[in-house]
Each structure stands twice: as C-alpha cells, then as structure tokens.
Amino acid sequence: MTVRERLEQQEALLLAPWATHAADSAGRARPEAPCDLRTAFQRDRDRIIHCKAFRRLKFKTQVFLSPEGDHYRTRLTHTLEVAQVARTIARALRLNEDLTEAIALGHDLGHTPYGHIGERTLNDLLPEGFRHNEQSLRVVDCLENDGRGLNLTAEVRSGILRHSGPLRPESPEAECVRKADRIAYLNHDLDDALRAGILKDFELPGDCLRVLGNSHRSRINTMITDVVRESAGRPHLAMSPLVQEAMDGLREFMFQRVYRDGWRDPEEARCDTVLRHLYDHFCAHPGEMPEEFVLIGYRDGIERSVCDYLSCMTDRFATRKFTELFLPSSFQSF
Ligand code: MG
Numbered sequence: 001m002t003v004r005e006r007l008e009q010q011e012a013l014l015l016a017p018w019a020t021h022a023a024d025s026a027g028r029a030r031p032e033a034p035c036d037l038r039t040a041f042q043r044d045r046d047r048i049i050h051c052k053a054f055r056r057l058k059f060k061t062q063v064f065l066s067p068e069g070d071h072y073r074t075r076l077t078h079t080l081e082v083a084q085v086a087r088t089i090a091r092a093l094r095l096n097e098d099l100t101e102a103i104a105l106g107h108d109l110g111h112t113p114y115g116h117i118g119e120r121t122l123n124d125l126l127p128e129g130f131r132h133n134e135q136s137l138r139v140v141d142c143l144e145n146d147g148r149g150l151n152l153t154a155e156v157r158s159g160i161l162r163h164s165g166p167l168r169p170e171s172p173e174a175e176c177v178r179k180a181d182r183i184a185y186l187n188h189d190l191d192d193a194l195r196a197g198i199l200k201d202f203e204l205p206g207d208c209l210r211v212l213g214n215s216h217r218s219r220i221n222t223m224i225t226d227v228v229r230e231s232a233g234r235p236h237l238a239m240s241p242l243v244q245e246a247m248d249g250l251r252e253f254m255f256q257r258v259y260r261d262g263w264r265d266p267e268e269a270r271c272d273t274v275l276r277h278l279y280d281h282f283c284a285h286p287g288e289m290p291e292e293f294v295l296i297g298y299r300d301g302i303e304r305s306v307c308d309y310l311s312c313m314t315d316r317f318a319t320r321k322f323t324e325l326f327l328p329s330s331f332q333s334f
Contacts, residue, residue: 002036011039016094018235020171026154029141040153045102047150053109053139059314061115063189063258064196065267071195073188075111081188082107085224086180089237090173092228100173102152103159107177110135112311113318114271116259121275126307135311137161143308147292175237183223186251191216193258205253211246223247274322275310281325282306 008023015021022039035043048054057076064072073081083104090100111132112118122130137160141149159174161167169175193199212219226243239247282289286302289309297305310318323331 004034004036004039007039007042011096014094015096016172018172019095020099020155020173022096022098028151028153030151032151039098041096041098041102041156044150044152044156045098045105047152048102048106048109048140051109051140051144051150053144053312054105056312056314057108057111059316060111060113061118061315062185062192063115064192065114065117065264065271065315069195072192075108075115078184078188079105079108081184082177082180085184085220086176088224089176089180089227089231093172093176093231095172095176099155099159099171100176102156103163103174103177104180106140106152106156106160107136107163107181108132109139109160110137110311112275113313113315114268114275117264117268117271118275118311121272122279122307122311125276125279126303128304130307130311131165132311133161133164135308136163138308139312142296143292143312147295172235172237179227179237179239182247182251183220183227186247186254187216187220187223189254189258190219190250193254198261198263199257203257205249208246208249208253211242212250274318277326278310278318278321279306282309 008021011019011021011023022041025040027040034040038046054076057079058074060075062073062075062078083101086100086104087097089095090097112122112130112135119130119132137157140152140157140160144150155171155173158170159177162169162174163178163181169178190199190204194201209219212222222243223239226239227237230238230240283302283306286294286297286305289297289305293305293309296308313321
C-alpha cells in the first residue's frame with residue numbers, strides 16, 4: 001500500500017459523510033498518474049504554492065495601497081490568514097483540510113495590482129468584464145506554467161471560481177473558504193485601519209462589538225467558534241443569526257468607513273490612471289508584452305491578453321512600467 005492509499009483510507013474513516021474525499025475526485029482535465037505520497041488535493045496545494053502567481057501576491061495590495069509600514073497586510077498574508085481560518089473550520093468539522101487549503105491558497109491568484117480599484121478599472125476596460133475570482137481560475141487553467149496551466153482537480157478549480165460572486169460553492173470545503181475569506185478580511189482590514197489611524201477604537205460600532213468582542217483576537221475567535229458550533233453535524237456551513245447580524249453590521253461599517261470612503265479617492269484615481277494608460281499602450285503595441293501574452297492575444301484577442309498581462313502585474317511592477325513608458329527619463333532618477 002502506498003502512503004497516498006493509506007491517506008485515502010484515513011479520509012474514508014475520519015471525514016464527515018458529506019466531506020469531499022480525494023479518492024473520489026472528478027479528476028483533472030489532462031489525466032495524470034497518481035502520486036505515491038500525496039493525495040490529489042495535497043498535490044494541487046503544492047502546485048499552487050510553487051507557482052509564480054503565488055509569489056507575486058507578496059507585492060499586491062490587500063486594501064492599503066503601498067503601505068508605509070511593514071505591518072500592513074498584503075495579498076499574500078491575506079491569503080495565508082484565509083487558509084489558516086479555513087483549515088481550522090475544516091478540521092473541526094471533519095471536512096477535507098487539504099482540499100480546503102488548496103482552494104484557500106489559490107483563491108486570489110487572479111487579483112489585480114492596486115487591490116479592488118485595479119479590479120474595477122479592468123472590469124471597465126475589458127468588453128466582457130473582469131472579476132478576480134474568474135481570473136484566479138484563468139491563472140491556474142491557462143496562464144501558469146507557460147500557458148499549460150496547473151491541471152488542477154475539478155474540486156479545487158470550482159472552489160477557486162466560487163469563492164466570491166453569485167455562484168454557490170459546490171462542496172463544504174469551498175464553503176469554508178468563502179466564509180474564511182470574509183472572516184479574515186473583515187478582521188484584518190479593521191486591524192490595519194486602526195493601525196493606519198483611519199479608524200479610532202471608540203468609533204467602532206458598539207452593538208457589533210458587544211456580540212463579537214472588543215479585540216482582534218476575540219472577534220476572530222467568536223466568528224470561527226460560531227461557524228463550527230452552528231455547522232456541526234450539517235452538510236452546509238451556518239452561523240447563528242446573532243453573530244451573522246453583528247458580522248454584517250461590521251461589514252457595512254467597513255464599507256462606509258474604509259472600503260468606500262473618500263480618503264482613498266486621490267490615490268485610487270492615480271492607480272486607475274496608471275492601468276488605463278498601460279491598457280491603451282499594450283493594446284496599441286501588443287508585441288511589447290512578454291511572448292506568452294502575445295500568444296494568448298492570437299487565441300483570445302488582444303484586449304483579453306492585455307488584461308491578463310495587467311492583472312498579473314504586482315503594484316510595483318505596474319508603477320514601474322508606467323514610469324518607464326510615460327515619464328521623462330529625468331524623472332526616473334528621482
Ligand atoms: Mg480573498
């Protein structure tokens with residue numbers, strides 16, 4: 001018996017009846033021989049960690065654009081926090097932790113530079129629209145690995161696509177990631193907003209805090225514990241109405257005060273300008289993109305391939321490209 005076969009047997013014995021089993025995976029678009037050491041989902045997790053798009057998350061914005069301090073979240077640390085919250089919930093509910101982790105680590109691979117402002121700009125520019133969850137799937141399907149993609153299992157691909165947007169997750173593990181994403185970003189964005197002085201402790205909504213707790217750690221703990229308690233013995237994830245309401249209230253507050261508030265406008269307008277200039281430039285000169293994107297252009301159209309190229313950029317790479325292309329060289333030595 002191989003190690004993988006033993007792990008699959010353990011899954012059959014230990015996981016909840018509605019959990020996803022690696023041995024029952026619907027498989028990959030291009031069939032591959034199984035690995036002796038790892039289940040299909042462990043293998044997917046490893047492929048995601050080793051891909052280039054995962055490393056670029058380090059220099060992509062979460063919410064705070066080019067943060068001054070080293071303690072603000074980036075897209076990479078956000079992803080790691082989501083994975084940690086999702087794995088805690090999955091393990092407590094006897095769901096497949098490997099599948100959960102793979103989906104979590106891959107969920108934001110398609111995120112644009114400059115956070116959601118970048119997503120909004122590309123959505124405006126691309127005729128068929130742009131959404132980061134769809135782009136994450138595109139990254140693992142056809143942008144990574146010199147255009148061959150990572151050939152991930154159907155379960156991981158579906159979980160990545162459905163972590164946000166109108167489509168419902170198709171497995172309890174995918175539900176875990178969707179829930180963990182919200183728990184993670186609400187809490188760490190609030191923490192970063194307090195760190196930046198955008199919010200003061202006394203301004204936070206008291207009715208939400210009475211339910212969720214007065215500190216970062218107690219709020220996360222309340223949310224995770226509530227999900228585990230309310231979902232135990234059920235095939236779908238749930239939250240108690242009380243905690244759900246408090247979390248929705250906090251989310252509403254964050255949208256008003258952090259995500260949509262006017263303090264972001266000047267910097268967001270600059271990021272929007274950078275991406276629009278780069279988009280026009282590369283649509284007019286597609287041959288200046290790396291060859292892999294030129295090839296995508298032949299297959300899927302120039303606009304699509306330019307959006308692929310732009311969405312792959314980190315914040316600093318996009319800013320540097322803009323500086324190179326549109327500012328006099330004397331400026332670049334500043
Ligand atoms: Mg996310």
